[in-house]
Amino acid sequence: VSLKIQLRQGRPLTQTLALVGRLDTETAPSLDAEVERVLATQVKVIVFDLSGVNYISSAGLGALFRAQKAMKARSGEALLVNPQPQVQKVFDIVKAVDVKAVFRDLAVLDEYLDEMQRRVTRGSQ
Amino acid sequence: VTETRTLGNSLAELPPILGWLEAVLRGAGVAAAIVGELRLIAEEGLSNVIRHGYADSTRHSIEVTLKIGGGEVLLVLRDDGQPFNPLAAPAQDPHNPIVERAGGWGIHLLQSLVDRADYRREGNANVLYLIKRSE
Numbered sequence: 001v002s003l004k005i006q007l008r009q010g011r012p013l014t015q016t017l018a019l020v021g022r023l024d025t026e027t028a029p030s031l032d033a034e035v036e037r038v039l040a041t042q043v044k045v046i047v048f049d050l051s052g053v054n055y056i057s058s059a060g061l062g063a064l065f066r067a068q069k070a071m072k073a074r075s076g077e078a079l080l081v082n083p084q085p086q087v088q089k090v091f092d093i094v095k096a097v098d099v100k101a102v103f104r105d106l107a108v109l110d111e112y113l114d115e116m117q118r119r120v121t122r123g124s125q
Numbered sequence: 126v127t128e129t130r131t132l133g134n135s136l137a138e139l140p141p142i143l144g145w146l147e148a149v150l151r152g153a154g155v156a157a158a159i160v161g162e163l164r165l166i167a168e169e170g171l172s173n174v175i176r177h178g179y180a181d182s183t184r185h186s187i188e189v190t191l192k193i194g195g196g197e198v199l200l201v202l203r204d205d206g207q208p209f210n211p212l213a214a215p216a217q218d219p220h221n222p223i224v225e226r227a228g229g230w231g232i233h234l235l236q237s238l239v240d241r242a243d244y245r246r247e248g249n250a251n252v253l254y255l256i257k258r259s260e
Binding site: 062090096 | 238
Protein backbone atom coordinates (compact mmCIF):
# COMPACT_ATOMS: atom_id res chain seq x y z
CA VAL A 1 0.00 0.00 0.00
CA SER A 2 1.42 3.40 -0.90
CA LEU A 3 -0.51 5.35 1.77
CA LYS A 4 -0.95 4.36 5.41
CA ILE A 5 -3.53 6.20 7.48
CA GLN A 6 -3.34 6.02 11.25
CA LEU A 7 -6.15 7.40 13.38
CA ARG A 8 -5.15 9.03 16.67
CA GLN A 9 -7.36 10.50 19.34
CA GLY A 10 -6.20 13.12 21.78
CA ARG A 11 -8.20 16.22 22.59
CA PRO A 12 -11.98 16.03 22.80
CA LEU A 13 -13.79 16.31 19.45
CA THR A 14 -10.44 16.19 17.66
CA GLN A 15 -9.28 13.43 15.33
CA THR A 16 -5.77 13.19 14.00
CA LEU A 17 -5.05 11.32 10.79
CA ALA A 18 -1.35 10.54 10.53
CA LEU A 19 -0.53 9.90 6.89
CA VAL A 20 2.51 8.00 5.68
CA GLY A 21 3.40 7.61 2.01
CA ARG A 22 2.05 9.18 -1.16
CA LEU A 23 -1.12 11.24 -1.47
CA ASP A 24 -2.00 10.90 -5.15
CA THR A 25 -4.43 9.64 -7.80
CA GLU A 26 -4.07 6.10 -6.46
CA THR A 27 -4.50 6.83 -2.74
CA ALA A 28 -6.77 9.92 -2.55
CA PRO A 29 -9.96 7.77 -2.66
CA SER A 30 -8.88 5.89 0.49
CA LEU A 31 -8.27 9.18 2.30
CA ASP A 32 -11.69 10.45 1.17
CA ALA A 33 -13.25 7.27 2.59
CA GLU A 34 -11.42 7.63 5.91
CA VAL A 35 -12.47 11.28 6.19
CA GLU A 36 -16.08 10.26 5.51
CA ARG A 37 -15.90 7.82 8.44
CA VAL A 38 -14.48 10.53 10.70
CA LEU A 39 -17.15 13.01 9.56
CA ALA A 40 -19.80 10.53 10.63
CA THR A 41 -18.63 11.01 14.24
CA GLN A 42 -18.83 14.04 16.55
CA VAL A 43 -15.76 15.91 15.41
CA LYS A 44 -14.88 19.60 15.46
CA VAL A 45 -11.26 19.42 14.36
CA ILE A 46 -9.51 17.06 11.98
CA VAL A 47 -5.72 17.24 12.01
CA PHE A 48 -3.77 15.78 9.11
CA ASP A 49 -0.27 14.96 10.29
CA LEU A 50 1.76 15.19 7.07
CA SER A 51 5.22 14.40 8.52
CA GLY A 52 5.24 11.07 6.71
CA VAL A 53 3.92 12.30 3.36
CA ASN A 54 6.72 12.44 0.82
CA TYR A 55 4.62 13.18 -2.27
CA ILE A 56 1.38 14.96 -3.07
CA SER A 57 -0.35 15.50 -6.42
CA SER A 58 -3.46 17.47 -7.40
CA ALA A 59 -5.58 14.42 -6.53
CA GLY A 60 -4.16 14.46 -2.99
CA LEU A 61 -4.75 18.21 -2.75
CA GLY A 62 -8.35 17.53 -3.75
CA ALA A 63 -8.85 15.16 -0.81
CA LEU A 64 -7.45 17.73 1.68
CA PHE A 65 -9.49 20.52 0.06
CA ARG A 66 -12.72 18.47 0.34
CA ALA A 67 -11.99 17.75 4.01
CA GLN A 68 -11.47 21.48 4.69
CA LYS A 69 -14.71 22.32 2.89
CA ALA A 70 -16.69 19.67 4.80
CA MET A 71 -15.32 20.83 8.17
CA LYS A 72 -16.01 24.50 7.37
CA ALA A 73 -19.59 23.54 6.48
CA ARG A 74 -20.04 22.23 10.04
CA SER A 75 -18.17 25.19 11.60
CA GLY A 76 -15.18 23.02 12.35
CA GLU A 77 -11.65 23.00 10.99
CA ALA A 78 -9.32 20.72 9.08
CA LEU A 79 -5.72 21.52 9.98
CA LEU A 80 -2.48 20.37 8.38
CA VAL A 81 0.73 19.94 10.31
CA ASN A 82 4.37 19.46 9.37
CA PRO A 83 4.32 19.34 5.56
CA GLN A 84 7.68 18.26 4.12
CA PRO A 85 9.38 20.76 1.76
CA GLN A 86 8.24 18.99 -1.43
CA VAL A 87 4.64 18.98 -0.16
CA GLN A 88 4.82 22.63 0.96
CA LYS A 89 6.08 23.48 -2.53
CA VAL A 90 2.90 22.02 -4.05
CA PHE A 91 0.76 23.96 -1.51
CA ASP A 92 2.62 27.14 -2.55
CA ILE A 93 2.09 26.55 -6.27
CA VAL A 94 -1.60 25.63 -6.28
CA LYS A 95 -2.88 27.51 -3.22
CA ALA A 96 -5.85 25.16 -2.92
CA VAL A 97 -5.24 24.51 0.75
CA ASP A 98 -6.08 27.27 3.23
CA VAL A 99 -2.63 28.57 4.34
CA LYS A 100 -3.94 29.62 7.74
CA ALA A 101 -4.66 25.93 8.40
CA VAL A 102 -1.05 24.81 7.78
CA PHE A 103 1.22 24.52 10.85
CA ARG A 104 4.93 23.95 10.56
CA ASP A 105 5.14 21.64 13.58
CA LEU A 106 3.16 20.00 16.37
CA ALA A 107 4.20 22.57 19.01
CA VAL A 108 2.71 25.47 17.02
CA LEU A 109 -0.41 23.43 16.31
CA ASP A 110 -0.77 22.56 20.03
CA GLU A 111 -0.59 26.25 20.95
CA TYR A 112 -3.34 27.01 18.46
CA LEU A 113 -5.55 24.16 19.74
CA ASP A 114 -4.96 25.22 23.38
CA GLU A 115 -6.05 28.74 22.52
CA MET A 116 -9.11 27.42 20.68
CA GLN A 117 -10.05 25.29 23.70
CA ARG A 118 -9.69 28.29 26.04
CA ARG A 119 -11.98 30.33 23.78
CA VAL A 120 -14.58 27.54 23.74
CA THR A 121 -14.40 27.18 27.54
CA ARG A 122 -14.75 30.94 28.07
CA GLY A 123 -17.63 31.02 25.59
CA SER A 124 -19.60 28.37 27.48
CA GLN A 125 -19.18 30.02 30.89
CA VAL B 126 19.19 6.50 -21.64
CA THR B 127 15.96 6.33 -23.66
CA GLU B 128 13.05 4.15 -22.60
CA THR B 129 9.43 3.88 -23.68
CA ARG B 130 6.34 2.32 -22.12
CA THR B 131 2.69 2.41 -23.02
CA LEU B 132 -0.37 2.38 -20.82
CA GLY B 133 -4.12 2.21 -21.40
CA ASN B 134 -6.49 5.06 -20.63
CA SER B 135 -7.32 3.76 -17.17
CA LEU B 136 -6.27 5.30 -13.86
CA ALA B 137 -5.48 1.80 -12.57
CA GLU B 138 -2.60 1.62 -15.05
CA LEU B 139 -1.03 4.80 -13.72
CA PRO B 140 0.82 3.52 -10.58
CA PRO B 141 2.95 0.89 -12.36
CA ILE B 142 3.99 3.41 -15.04
CA LEU B 143 4.93 5.99 -12.41
CA GLY B 144 6.86 3.30 -10.54
CA TRP B 145 8.73 2.43 -13.74
CA LEU B 146 9.51 6.11 -14.35
CA GLU B 147 10.91 6.52 -10.84
CA ALA B 148 13.03 3.40 -11.17
CA VAL B 149 14.55 4.52 -14.50
CA LEU B 150 15.32 8.01 -13.15
CA ARG B 151 16.87 6.69 -9.94
CA GLY B 152 18.84 4.14 -11.93
CA ALA B 153 20.25 6.98 -14.01
CA GLY B 154 21.38 8.77 -10.84
CA VAL B 155 18.85 11.63 -10.94
CA ALA B 156 18.51 13.36 -7.53
CA ALA B 157 15.54 12.28 -5.39
CA ALA B 158 13.90 15.74 -5.38
CA ILE B 159 13.96 15.91 -9.19
CA VAL B 160 12.66 12.32 -9.44
CA GLY B 161 9.70 13.29 -7.24
CA GLU B 162 8.88 16.35 -9.35
CA LEU B 163 9.12 14.37 -12.59
CA ARG B 164 6.81 11.75 -11.13
CA LEU B 165 4.39 14.55 -10.30
CA ILE B 166 4.64 16.08 -13.80
CA ALA B 167 3.95 12.64 -15.32
CA GLU B 168 1.05 11.90 -12.95
CA GLU B 169 -0.64 15.22 -13.73
CA GLY B 170 -0.12 14.96 -17.48
CA LEU B 171 -1.27 11.35 -17.72
CA SER B 172 -4.20 11.53 -15.30
CA ASN B 173 -5.48 14.57 -17.18
CA VAL B 174 -5.42 12.68 -20.50
CA ILE B 175 -7.08 9.63 -18.92
CA ARG B 176 -9.81 11.64 -17.17
CA HIS B 177 -10.58 14.23 -19.84
CA GLY B 178 -8.89 13.27 -23.11
CA TYR B 179 -11.37 10.91 -24.67
CA ALA B 180 -14.89 11.43 -25.97
CA ASP B 181 -15.55 7.70 -26.42
CA SER B 182 -15.29 4.77 -24.03
CA THR B 183 -13.02 2.52 -26.09
CA ARG B 184 -9.54 1.55 -25.07
CA HIS B 185 -6.71 3.86 -26.10
CA SER B 186 -3.02 3.66 -25.50
CA ILE B 187 -0.76 6.42 -24.27
CA GLU B 188 2.97 6.34 -24.90
CA VAL B 189 5.48 7.59 -22.36
CA THR B 190 9.09 8.17 -23.39
CA LEU B 191 11.88 9.10 -21.04
CA LYS B 192 15.19 10.42 -22.32
CA ILE B 193 17.96 11.25 -19.87
CA GLY B 194 21.19 12.99 -20.84
CA GLY B 195 23.02 16.27 -21.15
CA GLY B 196 21.92 17.39 -17.70
CA GLU B 197 18.25 17.14 -18.63
CA VAL B 198 15.35 14.76 -18.54
CA LEU B 199 12.93 14.81 -21.46
CA LEU B 200 9.52 13.29 -20.85
CA VAL B 201 7.30 12.82 -23.90
CA LEU B 202 3.61 11.98 -23.54
CA ARG B 203 1.79 10.94 -26.71
CA ASP B 204 -1.94 10.24 -26.78
CA ASP B 205 -4.60 9.93 -29.49
CA GLY B 206 -7.23 11.86 -27.56
CA GLN B 207 -9.11 15.02 -28.49
CA PRO B 208 -6.78 17.90 -29.41
CA PHE B 209 -5.73 19.62 -26.20
CA ASN B 210 -2.73 21.75 -25.36
CA PRO B 211 -2.30 21.84 -21.58
CA LEU B 212 0.48 24.43 -21.93
CA ALA B 213 -1.99 26.92 -23.37
CA ALA B 214 -4.49 26.48 -20.53
CA PRO B 215 -4.81 29.91 -18.88
CA ALA B 216 -3.70 30.73 -15.35
CA GLN B 217 -6.58 29.63 -13.21
CA ASP B 218 -8.20 30.47 -9.94
CA PRO B 219 -7.85 27.34 -7.80
CA HIS B 220 -11.05 28.17 -5.94
CA ASN B 221 -13.18 28.13 -9.03
CA PRO B 222 -15.09 24.81 -8.68
CA ILE B 223 -15.13 24.32 -12.44
CA VAL B 224 -11.34 24.55 -12.52
CA GLU B 225 -11.12 22.00 -9.71
CA ARG B 226 -13.30 19.52 -11.57
CA ALA B 227 -11.58 20.02 -14.89
CA GLY B 228 -8.15 19.16 -13.53
CA GLY B 229 -6.95 22.79 -13.49
CA TRP B 230 -4.77 22.25 -10.41
CA GLY B 231 -2.87 19.45 -12.07
CA ILE B 232 -2.21 21.43 -15.23
CA HIS B 233 -1.06 24.40 -13.18
CA LEU B 234 1.36 22.12 -11.27
CA LEU B 235 2.67 20.60 -14.50
CA GLN B 236 3.25 24.06 -16.00
CA SER B 237 5.00 25.27 -12.85
CA LEU B 238 7.36 22.32 -12.38
CA VAL B 239 8.82 21.94 -15.88
CA ASP B 240 11.77 24.02 -17.06
CA ARG B 241 10.74 23.97 -20.73
CA ALA B 242 7.82 22.47 -22.57
CA ASP B 243 6.34 22.18 -26.01
CA TYR B 244 3.09 20.84 -27.41
CA ARG B 245 2.46 19.63 -30.94
CA ARG B 246 -0.50 18.05 -32.65
CA GLU B 247 1.11 15.37 -34.80
CA GLY B 248 -1.45 13.68 -37.06
CA ASN B 249 -4.16 12.45 -34.70
CA ALA B 250 -1.91 12.62 -31.64
CA ASN B 251 -1.27 15.14 -28.87
CA VAL B 252 2.45 15.16 -28.16
CA LEU B 253 3.70 16.90 -25.06
CA TYR B 254 7.45 17.47 -24.64
CA LEU B 255 8.37 18.21 -21.04
CA ILE B 256 11.92 19.06 -20.05
CA LYS B 257 13.42 19.32 -16.61
CA ARG B 258 17.02 20.04 -15.70
CA SER B 259 18.48 17.16 -13.73
CA GLU B 260 21.62 18.92 -12.47
